[in-house]
Amino acid sequence: MSENSFVRRELSNGLQVxxxxxxxxxxxxxxxxxLTGSRDETEKTAGISHFLEHMVFKGTAxxxxxxxxxxxxxxxxxWNAYTEWELTAYYGWAPADQTENLIDLLSDMMRPALPxxxxxxxxxxxxxxxxxYLDMPAxxxxxxxxxxxxxxHPLGNSVLGTxxxxxxxxxxxxxxxxxxxxxxxxxxxxxxxKVDPDQVVASLERHVGEQKVGGSGRTQETPVFAGENRVMRxxxxxxxxxxxxxxxxxxxxxxxxxxxxLARILGDATNSRLFWSVIQEGLADxxxxxxxxxxxxxxxxxxxxxxxxxxxxxxxxxxxAFSGLRSGVSEEELTRSKNRHATGIVASGESPMSRWxxxxxxxxxxxxxxxxxxxxAAIDAxxxxxxxxxxxxxxxEPSRSGVALGxxxxxxxxxxx
Amino acid sequence: xxxSSNRFRRETLGNGVEVIGEGLPGSPIAAINLRVCxxxxxxxxxRLGLSHVVQETLLKGAAGMDARQLLDAFDLYGVTRGxxxxxxxxDLRCGCLPRHVDKAVxxxxxVIQEPALASDQIEVSKRLSLEELKSLEDEPQDKVGxxxxxxxxxxxxxxxxxxxxxxxxxxxxxxxxxxxxxxxEPRSIQIAMxxxxxxxxxxxxxxxxxxxxRADESPxxxxxxxxxxxxxxxxxxxxxxxxxxxxxxxxxxEDDDFYAAQLAIAVLSGGASSRLFTEVREKRGLVYxxxxxxxxxxxxxxxxxxxxxxxxxxxxxxxxCLHELRKLRDTITQEELDRAxxxxxxxxxxxxxxSGARVRSIAGEFYLTGRTTPIGxxxxxxxxxxxxxIRSYLDAYPMTPTTIVSLGPKPLTLPNN
Numbered sequence: 001m002s003e004n005s006f007v008r009r010e011l012s013n014g015l016q017v018x019x020x021x022x023x024x025x026x027x028x029x030x031x032x033x034x035l036t037g038s039r040d041e042t043e044k045t046a047g048i049s050h051f052l053e054h055m056v057f058k059g060t061a062x063x064x065x066x067x068x069x070x071x072x073x074x075x076x077x078x079w080n081a082y083t084e085w086e087l088t089a090y091y092g093w094a095p096a097d098q099t100e101n102l103i104d105l106l107s108d109m110m111r112p113a114l115p116x117x118x119x120x121x122x123x124x125x126x127x128x129x130x131x132x133y134l135d136m137p138a139x140x141x142x143x144x145x146x147x148x149x150x151x152x153h154p155l156g157n158s159v160l161g162t163x164x165x166x167x168x169x170x171x172x173x174x175x176x177x178x179x180x181x182x183x184x185x186x187x188x189x190x191x192x193x194k195v196d197p198d199q200v201v202a203s204l205e206r207h208v209g210e211q212k213v214g215g216s217g218r219t220q221e222t223p224v225f226a227g228e229n230r231v232m233r234x235x236x237x238x239x240x241x242x243x244x245x246x247x248x249x250x251x252x253x254x255x256x257x258x259x260x261x262l263a264r265i266l267g268d269a270t271n272s273r274l275f276w277s278v279i280q281e282g283l284a285d286x287x288x289x290x291x292x293x294x295x296x297x298x299x300x301x302x303x304x305x306x307x308x309x310x311x312x313x314x315x316x317x318x319x320x321a322f323s324g325l326r327s328g329v330s331e332e333e334l335t336r337s338k339n340r341h342a343t344g345i346v347a348s349g350e351s352p353m354s355r356w357x358x359x360x361x362x363x364x365x366x367x368x369x370x371x372x373x374x375x376x377a378a379i380d381a382x383x384x385x386x387x388x389x390x391x392x393x394x395x396x397e398p399s400r401s402g403v404a405l406g407x408x409x410x411x412x413x414x415x416x417x
Numbered sequence: 418x419x420x421s422s423n424r425f426r427r428e429t430l431g432n433g434v435e436v437i438g439e440g441l442p443g444s445p446i447a448a449i450n451l452r453v454c455x456x457x458x459x460x461x462x463x464r465l466g467l468s469h470v471v472q473e474t475l476l477k478g479a480a481g482m483d484a485r486q487l488l489d490a491f492d493l494y495g496v497t498r499g500x501x502x503x504x505x506x507x508d509l510r511c512g513c514l515p516r517h518v519d520k521a522v523x524x525x526x527x528v529i530q531e532p533a534l535a536s537d538q539i540e541v542s543k544r545l546s547l548e549e550l551k552s553l554e555d556e557p558q559d560k561v562g563x564x565x566x567x568x569x570x571x572x573x574x575x576x577x578x579x580x581x582x583x584x585x586x587x588x589x590x591x592x593x594x595x596x597x598x599x600x601x602e603p604r605s606i607q608i609a610m611x612x613x614x615x616x617x618x619x620x621x622x623x624x625x626x627x628x629x630x631r632a633d634e635s636p637x638x639x640x641x642x643x644x645x646x647x648x649x650x651x652x653x654x655x656x657x658x659x660x661x662x663x664x665x666x667x668x669x670x671e672d673d674d675f676y677a678a679q680l681a682i683a684v685l686s687g688g689a690s691s692r693l694f695t696e697v698r699e700k701r702g703l704v705y706x707x708x709x710x711x712x713x714x715x716x717x718x719x720x721x722x723x724x725x726x727x728x729x730x731x732x733x734x735x736x737x738c739l740h741e742l743r744k745l746r747d748t749i750t751q752e753e754l755d756r757a758x759x760x761x762x763x764x765x766x767x768x769x770x771x772s773g774a775r776v777r778s779i780a781g782e783f784y785l786t787g788r789t790t791p792i793g794x795x796x797x798x799x800x801x802x803x804x805x806x807i808r809s810y811l812d813a814y815p816m817t818p819t820t821i822v823s824l825g826p827k828p829l830t831l832p833n834n
Binding site: 023024025026027057065066068069070072073074075076077078079093094095098120121122123124125126127128129131132134135136137138236237238239241270271276279280281282283284285286305307332335336337339340342343344346347349350351352353372 | 442443444445446476477484485488489491492493494495496497498512513514540541542543544545548549551552554555556557558655656657658660687688689690691694695698699700701702703704705706725726727756757759760761762763764766767768770771772773
């Protein structure tokens with residue numbers, strides 16, 4: 001396998017650069033993560049980070065929107081951008097001979113011009129995107145779950161915002177927000193694949209080096225799990241969509257690998273506890289459990305899409321699966337989940353793009369970086385005993401949050417009084 | 418490094434099993450795709466959804482192992498697995514570390530040659546199909562896609578693989594048994610691998626696991642049925658957006674004009690600078706999602722388009738899409754063509770090193786044409802297809818919708834003709 005290791009550099013203006021050269025590939029995945037997202041917004045400007053992400057493609061001092069689009073296609077990149085609770089990321093993946101061109105383009109975009117003539121047109125696109133998600137309850141429900149789990153803490157803010165808040169955002173607000181948040185010290189650049197670290201750093205110095213030093217960072221209190229429950233009735237939805245959340249380790253926590261394996265034991269798509277008690281009983285076609293970490297908090301979440309008639313039974317099965325952990329996990333069950341997880345880790349190490357996404361998650365939280373080999377060693381070290389210790393630190397029983405979205409007006413255990 | 422030499426190896430075993438391998442030296446993983454050439458097209462009309470149920474039941478017991486024992490056997494070696502049923506084929510997909518490739522192939526052989534198809538497990542799969550059918554109501558983009566094929570290709574080619582509640586309900590164990598006996602035999606098996614495994618090792622594993630397999634019956638697949646399109650269909654749905662789709666004929670994969678068609682589609686909808694993205698989203702802000710793509714069945718190809726927009730903008734969105742389709746032939750430029758080539762080349766080169774992406778591509782092309790084209794050859798064909806060939810392709814296959822289907826609160830107002 002690989003003997004990959006990381007190269008870290010910091011530009012003179014404070015931009016931190018993380019590189020992972022990968023031996024066998026001839027392409028490179030790269031991009032900026034701006035440490036800003038919905039948790040950095042106010043109630044009135046909900047959705048501004050995401051709106052800004054769209055506007056970043058709409059022009060800079062050197063390129064208009066058309067020229068940015070043309071440049072991505074000229075490079076032959078697989079590219080995109082995304083906004084989440086604490087990060088806005090822009091990336092491209094292309095043959096390594098295009099690295100210089102992509103760095104030039106992405107760096108330029110980090111200084112968006114926010115042209116007035118594009119602002120209102122793009123607002124319409126965002127409103128269409130919100131409408132699209134409103135038709136996708138399986139996606140929307142995670143926005144609602146975050147609010148239930150983290151309450152009034154800004155981590156519970158909606159990434160998309162609402163039609164009302166987005167409609168109300170004006171260009172001056174966005175200019176102010178971009179100037180404050182898109183600063184070199186508030187950004188990270190990650191590149192993986194066929195990488196020459198010295199060339200990358202030289203190129204970045206050329207393209208972003210003159211940008212002034214600064215960055216406002218984020219000062220917030222550590223989120224406290226709110227544990228609220230919500231039943232959101234919408235008759236036009238056919239299924240009852242159900243999400244639950246429990247407190248769990250943050251990004252980079254030593255207990256993170258245990259949380260990932262525990263999620264697989266409980267709700268992996270195959271051969272997990274909920275697979276046997278729900279899917280294999282034909283009670284629902286979709287139940288999954290995963291670990292969702294943030295830079296200073298984390299949660300284990302469950303999602304299920306269930307016929308309303310089956311909701312009481314499925315909720316019982318879920319409680320059984322989670323409370324069943326009290327009597328421990330068998331060696332065999334643990335080994336099986338570890339083996340599935342390990343194959344997934346190795347597979348992701350084949351792709352510069354997957355690695356880029358994983359590293360950006362660690363980098364955004366200033367968490368320690370692990371090579372594939374180190375990740376595998378951490379999984380290997382999990383034992384039935386350490387699972388027990390994990391559950392003492394992060395109990396999966398008393399406090400949980402839940403959101404139900406669908407035709408039901410009452411869902412057992414979720415109606416808060 | 419990517420080179421243009423042919424890295425494929427292929428062998429037809431004495432019993433008819435096709436074996437195809439592509440070594441990716443240094444890849445930490447092996448991806449295997451086993452394709453059975455039978456699918457929803459072959460379901461009896463009163464048992465629609467049978468192939469989906471059989472596919473779902475494959476991993477629920479085989480070779481004397483019950484469902485739990487079978488999945489435990491996969492997990493022992495960390496072999497990931499999944500199945501899917503399509504119109505013409507059923508796939509069993511596995512991933513594993515290269516050193517476990519023989520174990521993976523051995524388990525795949527058991528699943529395909531000796532599935533239990535136990536009646537209680539068939540019942541579970543039927544219940545899951547019914548749950549999936551209900552879930553579709555909350556996934557309008559998937560639902561409208563299925564409606565499009567139903568109305569564009571008609572019966573049987575446009576079948577929804579899940580079937581209907583009534584036909585799924587009617588399925589019995591003997592139906593599954595008969596379906597398996599009629600289609601799961603050596604001459605309808607194509608097993609492809611891409612990843613860090615030597616051809617000889619993979620070949621040996623397949624010969625060991627599949628070489629002695631003999632079938633009782635010879636397959637007799639009916640000839641490809643005719644297409645029976647209906648021009649327009651609307652289905653009412655209480656959604657935020659109107660989901661618009663349309664489709665028309667294109668070339669088959671083996672057609673000389675295949676590369677011309679790919680380039681035409683890339684100019685229309687391939688990248689950020691493509692016609693549809695520019696005109697529908699960037700200039701007018703009508704949608705978040707608009708895309709057109711080519712897809713194939715055996716000996717035929719089709720182009721379909723999707724756009725999602727709020728109700729009051731649906732007619733305009735359709736009109737702009739139709740206008741772009743209509744004018745492509747006479748307005749496509751050399752500059753656009755050159756950019757489309759660069760874009761496709763870059764994207765082909767980056768994904769060329771990923772075993773999962775490669776094996777799906779190889780398996781797909783081999784099923785359609787009986788051969789596999791090295792990426793170097795694909796790139797050179799794209800680069801040598803002149804503008805004139807694209808125009809003559811568009812003369813032969815004009816972008817005129819055969820069928821327009823919408824899902825939403827209100828039917829579309831269709832332009833005259």
